[in-house]
Every structure is written in structure tokens, then in C-alpha cells.
Amino acid sequence: MKIAISTERADLASNVADRFGLSPYLLVVDTQTMDFKALANPRALSRPSAGVQAVVFAISEGVEVVLTGYCGPAAYDQLVSNGIKVITNVSGIAEEAIKKYKAGGFSQGLAVEEEKEQTTRYVNRGTLVRALRSSVRQFANILPIMIGVVLCIGLFNAFVSTEALASIFSGNVVGDTLWGACFGSILAGNPINSYVIGAALLNHGISLFAVTAFIITWVTVGLVQLPAEIASLGLRFALLRNALCLVLAVPVAILTVMLLNFIIG
Amino acid sequence: MSTEKSQESKRGVSQSPKYMLIFPLLVLVIYGVLFLLIPEQAMVALKNSGKVCLNILLPLALVFVVMLALNLFVKPAQIVHLLGSGANIKGILLSVAAGIISMGPIYIWYPLLKDLREKGAGNMPIAVFLYNRAVKPFLLPVMIVYFGWLYVGILTVLTVLASVVSGYFVAMLAKRKTG
Numbered sequence: 001m002k003i004a005i006s007t008e009r010a011d012l013a014s015n016v017a018d019r020f021g022l023s024p025y026l027l028v029v030d031t032q033t034m035d036f037k038a039l040a041n042p043r044a045l046s047r048p049s050a051g052v053q054a055v056v057f058a059i060s061e062g063v064e065v066v067l068t069g070y071c072g073p074a075a076y077d078q079l080v081s082n083g084i085k086v087i088t089n090v091s092g093i094a095e096e097a098i099k100k101y102k103a104g105g106f107s108q109g110l111a112v113e114e115e116k117e118q119t120t121r122y123v124n125r126g127t128l129v130r131a132l133r134s135s136v137r138q139f140a141n142i143l144p145i146m147i148g149v150v151l152c153i154g155l156f157n158a159f160v161s162t163e164a165l166a167s168i169f170s171g172n173v174v175g176d177t178l179w180g181a182c183f184g185s186i187l188a189g190n191p192i193n194s195y196v197i198g199a200a201l202l203n204h205g206i207s208l209f210a211v212t213a214f215i216i217t218w219v220t221v222g223l224v225q226l227p228a229e230i231a232s233l234g235l236r237f238a239l240l241r242n243a244l245c246l247v248l249a250v251p252v253a254i255l256t257v258m259l260l261n262f263i264i265g
Numbered sequence: 266m267s268t269e270k271s272q273e274s275k276r277g278v279s280q281s282p283k284y285m286l287i288f289p290l291l292v293l294v295i296y297g298v299l300f301l302l303i304p305e306q307a308m309v310a311l312k313n314s315g316k317v318c319l320n321i322l323l324p325l326a327l328v329f330v331v332m333l334a335l336n337l338f339v340k341p342a343q344i345v346h347l348l349g350s351g352a353n354i355k356g357i358l359l360s361v362a363a364g365i366i367s368m369g370p371i372y373i374w375y376p377l378l379k380d381l382r383e384k385g386a387g388n389m390p391i392a393v394f395l396y397n398r399a400v401k402p403f404l405l406p407v408m409i410v411y412f413g414w415l416y417v418g419i420l421t422v423l424t425v426l427a428s429v430v431s432g433y434f435v436a437m438l439a440k441r442k443t444g
Contacts, residue, residue: 154314
């Protein structure tokens with residue numbers, strides 16, 4: 001059986017850490033051999049995703065039990081819904097805590113867990129509240145930039161002439177689509193902004209080919225996020241993926257508009 | 266042992282409210298200057314913005330509802346689980362689904378994708394996942410208001426197909442260069 005335990009250091013002689021999601025390390029221990037793997041938790045760098053990463057690590061390692069001081073409700077929900085038992089109020093040396101668990105010494109913790117399972121209604125209500133908070137936060141994250149974009153659209157419509165845009169977008173399908181794809185690659189942010197900007201461009205007579213390519217590359221190609229993508233997934237992968245997505249945006253945009261025109265007649 | 270610390274979020278775009286306010290504040294400053302210099306045209310610009318704002322109010326309300334539903338029923342751990350299903354047809358379809366239902370800024374996902382890669386997930390599902398983030402169910406109401414059902418439907422289907430093409434070529438070329 002595999003047990004995950006939150007710890008202060010990456011070894012079994014370490015103390016059990018207070019919080020599951022924010023603990024410095026998460027050890028996955030094979031109770032038969034006492035061999036273990038350690039995950040360094042990126043708590044100090046990315047608080048919102050630290051708990052998620054710990055949960056993902058526990059699930060992907062096939063953990064059956066989690067021992068920790070305290071487990072937040074969101075992580076608790078995810079662990080339990082993936083069939084993992086969560087035992088809280090665990091303290092002391094990690095190795096001893098595991099031995100204590102093997103000897104059936106956490107009856108109190110198990111009782112707490114069973115009690116939590118019986119109060120599913122409260123957990124569900126809690127899930128709703130968390131989802132609401134999450135949605136409000138995500139929405140609030142969208143709004144400031146979106147307000148800025150809407151105000152920019154107003155300026156754009158008032159000050160940028162169709163003639164000025166025509167000097168860039170000449171009417172050539174492939175050329176315009178490629179320009180649209182390039183603009184979308186440079187800009188970044190929530191896709192909703194690309195729709196608002198795209199609609200404004202359409203009103204100024206820019207072709208739907210260019211606007212479609214702009215919308216596609218806004219998300220699929222990310223020059224702004226490229227350093228982060230390179231750091232995570234490697235230079236070759238990141239460059240290849242972004243280049244391919246930029247090139248692919250042109251035929252996809254042309255095909256989309258051609259199909260649309262064909263269906264509309 | 267996988268004890269390395271994830272540094273990616275440091276490099277990502279900051280989510281701090283301060284940084285998010287810089288852009289709209291800058292635009293407001295521009296408006297302020299324009300109102301001082303050419304008030305009539307600045308008023309035209311403001312009215313234009315008001316019209317755009319009115320057009321997207323209702324779709325934005327729908328965006329919130331769909332966002333809430335996704336937050337209620339879709340968990341990041343489930344998404345990462347979908348992604349780790351391999352490069353067969355089932356795995357690709359699951360990567361498509363994971364990309365479509367994933368939410369939040371992309372840089373939150375990079376550490377998880379890196380972790381998946383280290384656990385053996387191939388380039389194809391990761392590339393497919395990243396491409397399908399262009400399909401955003403909770404933003405479809407806004408897109409439909411601007412571009413119509415038919416356009417959104419066609420673009421969505423072609424985006425999903427293109428994601429597979431992109432995933433295939435990324436996997437093939439990355440492999441060829443490695444080998």
C-alpha cells in the first residue's frame with residue numbers, strides 16, 4: 001500500500017507538515033518496503049496550484065491514504081472523490097506516523113474522516129460556495145483588462161480610419177489571414193478580448209479570414225508566454241508547437257470562412 | 266525522486282490585481298488627455314465603448330453561469346487524469362476534452378503539464394490539450410453574439426480537428442529531431 005505524507009523535508013526522519021497543500025514536501029511511501037518518492041511542493045511560488053499539484057501527485061502515484069496535519073476542504077474533496085482516505089491531526093516524525101498508521105493507531109483520525117463523509121451535505125454546500133468564489137475571482141480577473149479593451153475599441157473606432165487599416169490589410173486572402181495570425185500571436189490574454197477586437201476589426205472592413213486567424217492564434221500561439229512554455233516543456237517542443245500553430249491558423253481560418261460562405265450560399 | 270521545484274509560475278504573467286489594473290488605468294489616462302485636447306472626439310470614443318459594453322452584458326452573464334457550472338463539476342485533478350491517457354484515439358479524445366474544459370490562465374497549467382511529461386505523457390496529448398484551449402465553452406455566448414452560431418460551430422469543429430493535426434506534427438517533428 002502507498003501512503004502520502006506531508007513533510008518538512010524530503011526524508012522519512014522529517015516532521016509531518018501542518019498543511020497538506022502547502023507542505024514543503026509530499027512523500028509517497030510504500031508501506032511494505034518503506035521506499036519513498038518525494039515531491040517538492042511549489043507552495044511559495046504558486047499558492048493556488050500548490051494544492052492541486054499535491055493532489056495530482058497523490059492520485060497519479062496510486063496513493064490509498066494521506067497522512068497530514070490539516071487538509072483544506074478543496075483538496076480533501078478531490079482526494080476523497082478519488083478514493084483516497086485522508087487522516088488529519090497527524091504530527092511527529094513521518095516514519096513513526098506511518099508505523100503508527102500500520103499498527104492501526106489513528107482511530108481518532110479515521111473517526112473524523114467518517115464523520116466528514118456523513119456530513120456530505122455540508123461538503124456539497126461548501127463545494128458550491130468554493131465554486132462561486134472561484135467563478136467570481138475568475139470573472140473579476142477578466143473584467144479589468146476587458147474594460148480596458150472595450151475602452152480601446154471606442155478609441156479605435158473613433159480615431160483609426162478604414163483607409164489606415166487598408167494599408168495593412170490589402171484584401172489579399174492569404175496575406176490578410178497571415179497578418180491576422182501574426183497580430184493574434186503577439187497579443188495575449190483572455191480569449192473574450194479577441195472576440196471583441198475581432199468584431200471591431202470586422203466593422204472596419206477587415207476580412208473575416210484575417211479576423212478568424214487572429215482569434216485562433218490569440219490562444220494557440222503565445223509569444224508572451226513562450227518563455228514559460230520553454231521552461232516547462234522544452235525549447236524544441238515550445239518553438240515547434242507555436243510555429244505549427246501559427247502556420248496552421250491560416251488554412252483553418254480560410255477553410256472556416258469558405259465553409260461558412262458555402263453553407264450560407 | 267522528483268524533488269525539483271517548479272519555477273515556471275515565476276516566469277508567467279502576474280495575476281496580481283495591481284498588474285491587471287495598469288492597462289485599464291493607462292487607457293483611462295489616454296481618455297483624460299483626449300477629453301482635455303479634443304473633447305468631442307473623445308466623447309464619440311466613449312459612446313462607442315458604451316455601445317460595445319451594452320452588447321456584451323447579457324453574454325457576460327451567461328459566461329458567469331457556465332463558468333460556475335464548470336467550476337462545480339470539473340476539477341483540475343480530473344483534467345490532468347484525462348491527459349495522462351496516452352496517444353491512442355481514446356487518449357487524444359480525452360486530451361481534446363481536457364483542453365476544452367480546462368480553465369484559468371495557461372501558465373497555471375505549465376507545471377502540471379511538465380509533471381505529466383516527466384511521468385511519460387507524450388508530446389501529442391500535450392500539444393492537443395494546448396490547442397484545444399482555444400475552444401472555451403463558457404465564452405461561446407459572447408462569440409455567438411458577435412459572429413453567429415454557424416461560424417462558431419464551424420470554427421469549433423475545425424479547431425478540434427486542427428488540434429489533432431498540430432499534435433501529430435509536433436510529436437512527429439519533435440521525435441525526428443530528437444532521434
